[in-house]
Amino acid sequence: MAEQTGRPQVGSQTLARGLRALLAVVDSPDGMTSQQLAVELGVHRSIAYRLLQTLADFGFVAQSADGRYRGGSRLATLADAYLPTLRELAIPVMRGVANEIGCTVSLFVAEGAEAVSIELVEPTTAAHHIAFKAGMRTPINRGAAGYALLAAGPQVAEEPVEVTRARERGYATSSGEIELGAYAVAAPIPNSHPRACLNLITHREDQAKAAEKFILNAARQVGEALSE
Missing domain, CATH: 1.10.10.10 (Winged helix-like DNA-binding domain superfamily/Winged helix DNA-binding domain)
Incomplete structure (x- = not known):
């Protein structure tokens, strides 16, 4: 040897x-x-x-x-090969929310200590919106997407209060934690392996507040489709 x-x-x-x-x-x-x-x-x-x-x-x-x-x-071939079922089911739902609210919606998955964006849909109904590219990585213990992904897992000692709150409400929120002046709303997708969530980001607080029920329902819709 x-x-x-x-x-x-x-x-x-x-x-x-x-x-x-x-x-x-x-x-x-x-x-x-x-x-x-x-x-x-x-x-x-x-x-x-x-x-x-x-x-x-x-x-x-x-x-x-x-x-x-x-x-x-x-x-493009490599991207299409990664979690194809999750992405295929999520994209139409993401597109509906993005156009309804006028904000970018992204699909995040948990990867170690990070939340990774693997797909995003920009609205066709709004000229001005926050845009970023797939592949964006954020700490899993900071920001709405990370909180939602942690909330999809078991409760752990000394977890951020935002994670506990997200587990109770079914969605997470954050303000300025990833991008200055930006508001985010994210909801974990049930039945997803690895853990995944839908995340919406905007510069308007009122828009983020209005999006909470849409993101929650959208995540549940994708989760139901995954279980079929």
Whole structure:
């Protein structure tokens, strides 16, 4: 048996570097050049270029006419493969709430100590609304989405009072905890594994208050569909 040194094997180091490169490109709003990626990863430009070319060969990134690399079409396949049933059932319900209230509605799941947005729907009925992208991560012990996800689990000692309140009401609220000046309402989705919730975010307190019953009913609707 090979001696365990505690250091990553060569293969895992290479994979980790490739994944870091992919995340850097995807998270960059304007894409990245090989030089920018080299600086981001702290490697020589030739190494960054080879990483990008390998990712491009598999369709995970694509080089645009301006020479910058951006997310490739293969990413859509990966996204569709993650919790397809939950997302398929949730999206129409999310769209109805988003258009009814005029706010962005997102689907969050619990992943370790974080709440992760895996889908979002923006309203077609409102010109101005808070927008963010899928993949957003927030601490699970802060913000409406995190509170709702914790409320979907068993009660634990010294849990935030907002979680206890969310368990009693069926939904969680927060103000300015994730984004300054923003109000959020989230409700856990029953029968979901992993734990999931619907979350609505707005800059208007009255809009958030009016959305509470809509988010609660929407989460229950998705949960019922999951149990069928």
